[in-house]
Amino acid sequence: xxxxxxxxxxxxxxxxxxxxxxxxxxxxxxxxxxxxxxxxxxxxxxxxxxxxxxxxxxxxxxxxxxxxxxxxxxxxxxxxxxxxxxxxxxxxxxxxxxxxxxxxxxxxxxxxxxxxxxxxxxxxxxxxxxxxxxxxxxxxxxxxxxxxxxxxxxxxxxxxxxxxxxxxxxxxxxxxxxxxxxxxxxxxxxxxxxxxxxxxxxxxxxxxxxxxxx
Amino acid sequence: xxxxxxxxxxxxxxxxxxxxxxxxxxxxxxxxxxxxxxxxxxxxxxxxxxxxxxxxxxxxxxxxxxxxxxxxxxxxxxxxxxxxxxxxxxxxxxxxxxxxxxxxxxxxxxxxxxxxxxxxxxxxxxxxxxxxxxxxxxxxxxxxxxxxxxxxxxxxxxxxxxxxxxxx
Amino acid sequence: xxxxxxxxxxxxxxxxxxxxxxxxxxxxxxxxxxxxxxxxxxxxxxxxxxxxxxxxxxxxxxxxxxxxxxxxxxxxxxxxxxxxxxxxxxxxxxxxxxxxxxxxxxxxxxxxxxxxxxxxxxxxxxxxxxxxxxxxxxxxxxxxxxxxxxxxxxxxxxxxxxxxxxxxxxxxxxxxxxxxxxxxxxxxxxxxxxxxxxxxxxxxxxxxxxxxxxxxxxxxxxxxxxxxxxxxxxxxxxxxxxxxxxxxxxxxxxxxxxxxxxxxxxxxxxxxxxxxxxxxxxxxxxxxxxxxxxxxxxxxxxxxxxxxxxxxxxxxxxxxxxxxxxxxxxxxxxxxxxxxxxxxxxxxxxxxxxxxxxxxxxxxxxxx
Amino acid sequence: xxxxxxxxxxxxxxxxxxxxxxxxxxxxxxxxxxxxxxxxxxxxxxxxxxxxxxxxxxxxxxxxxxxxxxxxxxxxxxxxxxxxxxxxxxxxxxxxxxxxxxxxxxxxxxxxxxxxxxxxxxxxxxxxxxxxxxxxxxxxxxxxxxx
Numbered sequence: 084x085x086x087x088x089x090x091x092x093x094x095x096x097x098x099x100x101x102x103x104x105x106x107x108x109x110x111x112x113x114x115x116x117x118x119x120x121x122x123x124x125x126x127x128x129x130x131x132x133x134x135x136x137x138x139x140x141x142x143x144x145x146x147x148x149x150x151x152x153x154x155x156x157x158x159x160x161x162x163x164x165x166x167x168x169x170x171x172x173x174x175x176x177x178x179x180x181x182x183x184x185x186x187x188x189x190x191x192x193x194x195x196x197x198x199x200x201x202x203x204x205x206x207x208x209x210x211x212x213x214x215x216x217x218x219x220x221x222x223x224x225x226x227x228x229x230x231x232x233x234x235x236x237x238x239x240x241x242x243x244x245x246x247x248x249x250x251x252x253x254x255x256x257x258x259x260x261x262x263x264x265x266x267x268x269x270x271x272x273x274x275x276x277x278x279x280x281x282x283x284x285x286x287x288x289x290x291x292x293x294x295x296x297x
Numbered sequence: 298x299x300x301x302x303x304x305x306x307x308x309x310x311x312x313x314x315x316x317x318x319x320x321x322x323x324x325x326x327x328x329x330x331x332x333x334x335x336x337x338x339x340x341x342x343x344x345x346x347x348x349x350x351x352x353x354x355x356x357x358x359x360x361x362x363x364x365x366x367x368x369x370x371x372x373x374x375x376x377x378x379x380x381x382x383x384x385x386x387x388x389x390x391x392x393x394x395x396x397x398x399x400x401x402x403x404x405x406x407x408x409x410x411x412x413x414x415x416x417x418x419x420x421x422x423x424x425x426x427x428x429x430x431x432x433x434x435x436x437x438x439x440x441x442x443x444x445x446x447x448x449x450x451x452x453x454x455x456x457x458x459x460x461x462x463x464x465x
Numbered sequence: 466x467x468x469x470x471x472x473x474x475x476x477x478x479x480x481x482x483x484x485x486x487x488x489x490x491x492x493x494x495x496x497x498x499x500x501x502x503x504x505x506x507x508x509x510x511x512x513x514x515x516x517x518x519x520x521x522x523x524x525x526x527x528x529x530x531x532x533x534x535x536x537x538x539x540x541x542x543x544x545x546x547x548x549x550x551x552x553x554x555x556x557x558x559x560x561x562x563x564x565x566x567x568x569x570x571x572x573x574x575x576x577x578x579x580x581x582x583x584x585x586x587x588x589x590x591x592x593x594x595x596x597x598x599x600x601x602x603x604x605x606x607x608x609x610x611x612x613x614x615x616x617x618x619x620x621x622x623x624x625x626x627x628x629x630x631x632x633x634x635x636x637x638x639x640x641x642x643x644x645x646x647x648x649x650x651x652x653x654x655x656x657x658x659x660x661x662x663x664x665x666x667x668x669x670x671x672x673x674x675x676x677x678x679x680x681x682x683x684x685x686x687x688x689x690x691x692x693x694x695x696x697x698x699x700x701x702x703x704x705x706x707x708x709x710x711x712x713x714x715x716x717x718x719x720x721x722x723x724x725x726x727x728x729x730x731x732x733x734x735x736x737x738x739x740x741x742x743x744x745x746x747x748x749x750x751x752x753x754x755x756x757x758x759x760x761x762x763x764x765x766x767x768x769x770x771x772x773x774x775x776x777x778x779x780x781x782x783x784x785x786x787x788x789x790x791x792x793x794x795x796x797x798x799x800x801x802x803x804x805x806x807x808x809x810x811x812x813x814x815x816x817x818x819x820x821x822x823x824x825x826x827x828x829x830x831x832x833x
Numbered sequence: 834x835x836x837x838x839x840x841x842x843x844x845x846x847x848x849x850x851x852x853x854x855x856x857x858x859x860x861x862x863x864x865x866x867x868x869x870x871x872x873x874x875x876x877x878x879x880x881x882x883x884x885x886x887x888x889x890x891x892x893x894x895x896x897x898x899x900x901x902x903x904x905x906x907x908x909x910x911x912x913x914x915x916x917x918x919x920x921x922x923x924x925x926x927x928x929x930x931x932x933x934x935x936x937x938x939x940x941x942x943x944x945x946x947x948x949x950x951x952x953x954x955x956x957x958x959x960x961x962x963x964x965x966x967x968x969x970x971x972x973x974x975x976x977x978x979x980x
Contacts, residue, residue, distance in 0.1 A: 095592055095655060117606075119631065121613035141756065143524035144448060174443045174456075179527040179619050184627070185756060193613065207442075224613045225628060307474065307493055307501040308960045315505075319968030377534060377578075377616060380598070412531075414832075416967050417487060417508045446528060450512035451974045452966060510965040514950070515974055678910060681889050681939020694910050700836045765862075767906060767917075769890075780893050780904070795891035795906075803941050832965060 118223040121178045124194030125171055126221040127214040131190035134166050141185035146172040169214060174207035184225045192221030219262050321419045325460070329418075332458040375410035375438040406433050409463075412440035412447055413454040425461040436463045470496045477817075487828050488821075490805075497814045502806050506799075509832040517792035522548050522623060522758040525792065529779075530617040532794065533830040535578050538571035538608070539772040541621035546702055547768025547779035548623035551760045558704070559748040560625030565704040566741040567611065567620060568770070569734040573645075574604045575773035576685075576727040576734075579825040583724055584656060586822040587665050596652045603641050610634050624752030635742075642738065649731065657728060666720035670808045670820045673718060680803045684775025685730065686824050689715035689722040696771035708740040720816075723823040757787050774798050774825055798830040836908070838862075839916035847884060848918075851877050863904070863917040871920055872931035872957070878907060878918075879936055885909040886916065889937035892944060894951040896977045901928060901953060922953065925978075932958040950975040 139147040150168035183191050194217075407425060425434070436457050439445030447453040457463060474493045487508035493501035513532065517525045529540040542564050549556065556564075581597030605615040611630055612620040620626055656662060672682070677690035687694055695712045697705045713729035715722030762785030769778035775797025784790040801824050808820045841859035848864060849856045855870035866874050878886045890906035901922045908915040922928045932955035933940045944955040945964040952973035955961065963970065972979050 091655060091659075095651075117610045117613065119611070119613035120609060141524075143520050143527055144446065175439055175445055175448055177439055177446045177527065177617065178614065179617070180613065181524060181527065181619075222613060223631075306959070307491060307503045308962065310474075311491060311503060312962075315962065315968045319970065322967045323969050412509060412511050414508060414510055416510065420508075446531065447511040447513075447516065450516055451979070452507075452510050452512050507963075507965040507967070512974060515979075678887050679938050681937060692910060699913060776890065778891060778906075780891065780906075782895055791893070791895045793891065793893040793895075799942055799946075800891075800939055803939050 120195055120222055121180050121193045121224050122195045122222060123173060123176070123178065123209075124217060124220075125209060125214065126192035126194050126217070126219045127169065128190050128192075128219070129166065129215060131188050132166065132169075133188055133190075135187070137185040137187060138182035138191055142182050143179065144175050144177070146175045147182060148172070166211065169211040171209040171214075172207070173209055180224050189226065192219075192226060193224045195220050195222050221262060318419065322415050325418050325422065326415055329454075329459040332456055375440065379408060379410045379437065404428060405431060406435065408435045408437050409441045409457045410437040412445070413457045413460070414452050415454055416452065418454055418460050421457070422460050434461055434463045472500055474501075488826065488831070492809070492817070494814060499809045499812055499814065499817060502809050504802060504805055506828075506832050509828045511833065513833045514792055514794060517789055519788060521787040522760075522789065523756065525789065526622065527617070527619050530619055531829060532796065532833060533575075533772065533774060533777070533798065533827045534616055535827055536571045536575040536773045537616060537618045538567045538620060539575075539770060539777065541618065542568050542703070543768055543770040543772065543777045544779050545621045545623050545768075546770060547766050547781050548758070548760075550766035550768050551764055551781050551783055552623065552754075552758065554624060554752060554754070556625040556703075556752055557749050559629070559746060560750045560752075561704040562707075562741050562745040563626050563630060563750060564621060565708070566738055566745075567608070567626075568703075569737045569741070570604050570607060572773045573731050573734050574601045576731050577601050579727055579773070579822075580652075580656070580724060583819070583822040583825070584662065586818045587662060593652065593656060596648065596655075600645055600648050600652075603645065607634065607637060607641060610637060622751060622754075623758060624754040625750050627751065629750040638738075638742070642735065645735070653728060657725070662724075663721060665816075666724065666819065666823075667717070669720045669816050670812055670823070671718040672804055672807060676807055677718075677804065680807070681800050682775070682804055683797050683801065684771065684773070685726045686723055686775065686801050686804075688712065689726045690718045691715055696769055696776055700769070702768075702770060704741065704744075705737075707744060708737045710734075710737050720820060720823040723825075727825075759785060759787055761785065769795070772797055774827060774830065775801055777830075794830075794833055796830040796833060798826040798828075799833075802826055802831060837914040839914060841865075841917070844916045844918060847881075848874060848877070851881070857921075863919045866918050866920045868920045868922055868930055872933065872936070874918065875905075875933040875936040878916075885912050887911070887937075889933070889939045890915070892933075892940055892947060894947045894953050894975075896951060896975065898977055899923065901951065903930060903947070903953065905933075927954075928952065929954040929956050931956055934958045949973070952976060 134149065134151040136147075136149045136151075139145070139149050148168055148170040149166065152165040152167055178193070180193055183193050405428065407428060409421070413421060425432075434457075436442045440447060440453075441457045442463075444450070444453050444455040448455055454460060472493050472495045474491060477490050477492060489505040489508065491503040491505065492499055511531075513528050517528055520528070526541055526544060529544045530537040532540045545556075545564075577597040577600055581594040584593040608618055608620070609615050611634060612618050612627065672686070672690045674691045677687050677692060682690070683694075691714055693712055693714050696702075697710075698712055710733040713726050713733070715726055760783040762783060765780070765782045767778055767780050769776055771777075776795065777797055778795035780791070780793040780795065781789045782791040804824070805821075808824065809817055812820065841861055841863045845856045845859035845864035848866070852870060852873055855867050855874045857865040857867050859865060878884050886907035886909050888908040888910050890908055891904075892906075893904040895902045895904065902919055903922065904917060904919050906915065906917055920930065922930065930953060932944055934944065934955070934957065941958075941960075942964060944958055945961060947953050948955060948961055949963045949965050950973055962968075966974070
């Protein structure tokens with residue numbers, strides 16, 4: 084007697100007939116993107132970048148190419164190199180985010196885009212000009228200061244310590260306005276108050292910035 | 298391919314086939330050191346204004362576009378993302394692509410999803426050759442595009458376009 | 466009247482819709498009976514072990530994601546445990562709980578795939594797999610929230626996890642657990658005790674415990690063969706010594722039991738996740754380790770976890786440099802495949818794919 | 834309950850009682866076994882009830898340029914303990930070890946893998962084909978001098 088299993092199977096169909104569909108109508112409607120989403124369109128802040136090439140050294144694949152201008156004299160402590168080339172070879176990038184993790188000055192961020200189909204290999208390199216001119220929608224991957232709860236201790240017992248129900252993200256890389264370089268640093272952030280390398284971010288204000296901890 | 302013959306257990310009878318396939322792999326490595334460029338075809342302007350041709354073309358192209366039948370060529374991690382597109386949430390059937398065909402003869406789009414190794418290269422080449430024209434190839438993910446994380450490994454093809462022409 | 470048959474050798478794969486990934490097997494049939502089996506691998510051999518020798522200890526984490534791509538979190542965990550043993554450090558408790566929690570979520574996702582495909586290979590394309598992927602998407606969404614990626618997570622680091630969970634993760638996890646109960650009950654009701662499934666799988670390809678042990682089989686396949694062995698219980702790592710769970714053990718050793726054990730393990734995983742949420746305390750989620758790690762020369766470490774497929778272990782040898790001198794991956798899928806002969810020979814053609822599905826191999830891990 | 838890990842000394846003493854010529858020494862974690870005696874040691878380790886190592890976790894080869902180490906990880910599921918024994922092969926060419934395929938069938942693919950990637954041949958294994966790479970591949974890629 085195999086009939087019962089079959090009826091059970093047909094009941095599934097019946098049950099799902101009236102259910103709200105699970106599908107997201109992609110081009111018109113987008114899935115909610117999480118702030119930590121590691122996407123392409125790397126966000127790079129030239130003002131923050133010193134040209135130390137930590138990202139290039141730390142990239143497992145060695146796809147970041149950095150050329151800084153050779154200077155005649157030794158660059159004093161706190162100054163930065165002028166960058167000439169900052170190419171990210173996107174065709175080999177696996178978006179692991181280790182370059183962002185390695186950046187001590189919060190100059191490089193993961194982006195939030197994911198729609199990059201190309202017809203040719205040549206188009207798959209992000210050049211320094213593209214990085215300069217792109218809209219800055221940084222992802223919060225490894226940049227906890229963007230998640231909007233700096234200073235707070237990590238919430239302990241799961242859900243009970245915070246409000247139930249609505250959990251709208253505090254920061255939306257796509258929704259909000261593009262962020263400038265002054266807004267994305269970790270300077271005001273408690274964990275990273277310790278100064279690692281004296282670095283002048285801006286020649287006019289000559290302000291000292293607390294560097295990353297890694 | 299010859300059938301295994303002779304006596305003894307199966308793995309001893311298949312030595313010949315293994316050697317032959319190894320030779321195929323080595324041959325393919327030697328001839329595919331450069332990526333195959335696909336010329337980007339521009340439609341000339343005078344042809345665009347030709348009403349009849351374009352209309353028929355548009356109809357045919359619409360038909361092709363709305364019922365692409367991909368051959369499921371999942372190799373690695375990306376294959377799971379490819380399957381996820383076919384499943385409930387992203388439901389690729391909305392674009393007429395629900396029929397992931399097992400046979401290359403019935404398909405006109407090949408999605409190469411995942412790392413392509415040299416050992417896998419002859420089968421890919423063969424499946425591509427078996428597909429009926431018009432056919433397109435999508436290289437999905439960095440592993441297929443350029444070797445990605447495995448670029449420089451002794452057994453990974455540095456980009457599937459070394460073996461077959463890739464469109465996207 | 467008897468029909469004269471003669472043995473025929475058939476090649477299945479490497480590109481075949483119902484083999485898991487790019488698995489290839491040569492089979493000699495006598496009529497419908499399988500006489501000889503010869504698996505052929507290497508179609509996804511990417512040289513992970515060699516590449517790991519060229520990268521530093523943290524960069525290897527990105528490679529481990531791609532081993533068993535249905536359970537990247539557990540791969541991360543195994544590798545990080547091995548590196549921690551190599552360095553002689555211990556992650557902070559919060560990191561341990563986060564790891565346990567994410568590993569269990571990943572185990573649910575991996576078992577859902579295993580179950581879904583197992584049923585699909587019985588011929589039920591559609592509903593069960595759709596159910597499985599529906600719930601899996603929810604888990605992947607949680608992962609995206611945690612670490613920004615769905616499959617290649619790279620969430621864990623030697624000495625903890627890369628960052629604490631974002632605040633919105635916890636309510637989302639609660640909601641997921643609530644919904645998943647219902648979704649999984651639906652799936653269970655459809656599949657467990659399903660007559661068609663029972664008839665196709667009960668009594669097919671039983672593996673006795675002695676054979677399973679001699680073949681070094683591990684994970685759900687070993688437990689389905691009636692051996693109560695789970696590294697989470699026997700050698701607790703991370704926070705597994707703090708949580709309570711049962712180890713389901715099969716009694717018939719057959720395909721159905723391998724399927725049943727996975728379903729039961731999902732329930733146990735849910736239990737563990739609940740306890741983790743209860744017990745987790747505030748604190749740091751990562752040890753302050755330098756970015757470039759240099760373990761002492763001559764040290765070696767064997768870090769093992771119970772992955773969704775079985776015992777996954779990384780055997781690391783250090784020579785004092787920034788990269789592992791040798792990184793051996795003991796992959797459960799490859800070693801579970803050793804029983805393929807016992808599993809297939811003597812059974813029918815129609816059971817072949819189902820039996821293969823029941824040991825749940827993953828080619829990324831078999832070939833590495 | 835945690836699994837007990839045998840120290841190298843303990844295992845080497847247990848082995849020495851039965852197979853005195855097989856043991857070459859021990860270190861902190863492992864006992865060193867004479868390469869030619871691996872087969873005999875394996876049978877003893879599996880069948881002796883006071884050892885009962887019926888489960889072979891993994892076999893690894895490590896290339897130290899002058900010599901190769903082959904590492905065996907074992908577990909006893911009944912007694913809940915595990916142990917490691919190692920063996921050392923000098924030279925680069927024509928390396929071979931007795932296969933433990935007949936003792937633990939789980940060694941099957943791992944031994945083939947070591948032959949394929951490291952170039953250590955296992956005598957007595959019924960099917961020493963290349964497993965990961967194709968026939969006709971030059972060299973053994975996991976060796977330190979490859980590439």
